[in-house]
Amino acid sequence: MAEGLQKRVQQELEKLKSIQKDFQKSVSGRQQLDSQLKENTLVLEELKRLESDSAVYKLIGQVLVKQDLEESKQNVEKRIDYISKEIKRHEEALKDLEKKQDTHRETMAKLQAQFQQQIVKAAAKA
């Protein structure tokens, strides 16, 4: 009986570990998105400060290509929108994963307590 319980504890532990890994991945993805968002916001601010006749170039590969100011502003705005949406998605995934983590931890704690009791009972009998 104790072995079955031990196996369950193992399973729960592995599930918990994989959830934690996903959580970490989501966290670092979220941080990266955050820094991209900040960078793009700064770029948009600069573009907005420019007069309409200023030349804007975009680095595509190793080539600087002339861009239209309005078009660049729109491009950056769209990118900012997209990144914000991605961040929201990540936040929801994070909340979800956190809840899953908590429930798994609770199950783990309960199983471990049961396991301990089993051991104590077995020791008492012997």
Next chain:
Amino acid sequence: MSTGTMKEIPVTELNIPQLNQLSQQLEQDVELLQNSMSSLKLAQGKFSECKESLGKLTTDNLQKDILVPLTSSMYVAGQLADVDKVLVDIGTGYYVEMKLKSAVDYYQRKVEFLSKQMENLQPVLQEKALMKESVMEVLQMKVRSQLAAHQHLATSSKS
């Protein structure tokens, strides 16, 4: 590790392994914040340098001979042609042609922006450092008292 609700537990109530863990966590936090601070200073230095080098682009220096880097180890002779407009990297692959004065303004704004970020970071860094100090103090106190208790037990069991 964040939970939905956090309870405040006085540091003195934690036992030694917990205190150890906490002090290690705080150590990592302090290191992270210090690294961020250094990165900010480094970036600010670079922007400051850009601003200063713009100062060299005066009309006095027009047509002067210059060496233009083609790669990190190859330069080509040239002449300073334009001191009116410069190409500034504003991020995410965008470069903007600006008048000299606007570029100087741009770098000045960046330098000030980073100063503000560093100012905001400083109190956070200090608070973490203080927390780490107090946790270590409590830890040392507990270790000392535990040692003393053990010694007391050892001496009392001998006699």
